[in-house]
Amino acid sequence: MTIDCADPQRLVDFWCEALGYVPEPPPDGHINWRDYWTAMGVPEAELPAGAGMTPESIIDPAGRGPRVWFQRVPEPKVVKNRLHLDLKVSGGRGVALAVRVQRVNAMVERLTSAGATTLRILDEPGEDHFGVLLCDPEGNEFCVA
Numbered sequence: 001m002t003i004d005c006a007d008p009q010r011l012v013d014f015w016c017e018a019l020g021y022v023p024e025p026p027p028d029g030h031i032n033w034r035d036y037w038t039a040m041g042v043p044e045a046e047l048p049a050g051a052g053m054t055p056e057s058i059i060d061p062a063g064r065g066p067r068v069w070f071q072r073v074p075e076p077k078v079v080k081n082r083l084h085l086d087l088k089v090s091g092g093r094g095v096a097l098a099v100r101v102q103r104v105n106a107m108v109e110r111l112t113s114a115g116a117t118t119l120r121i122l123d124e125p126g127e128d129h130f131g132v133l134l135c136d137p138e139g140n141e142f143c144v145a
Helices: 008-019 033-039 097-113
Strands: 002-005 057-059 068-072 085-087 117-122 131-135 141-144
Touching: 002 008, 008 057, 008 068, 008 097, 097 117, 097 131, 097 141
Parallel strands: 002 068, 085 141
Antiparallel strands: 057 068, 117 131, 131 141
């Protein structure tokens, strides 16, 4: 999975916190990804300034989830996402609504402390659902439910 962004390191830090992932280390024997790419034959002059000096991708330490690469692009995000992540932290409908609300709110507090912004509470009257729509530090929307 690839996410376009202005500041890969900022999103690496944020999404490691959100997903429980870790920065993807460079292959053995390389001090960083730039060192690896040049060893694989990519001319230094073809690499953008600073590319690969700090982690730009994250991985699930358990090996179950997808790798996420944060690709630096020059243009800013200007419209609503066409795709977003849902972080399922509540335990599902088999758990009492009050407990689900508490779990979601705890994660929202953790993520807003890490740089997320709350956009909307998703708690329609009469529905057995609670979630929160947030955006990451670069404005990419995601839900916690």
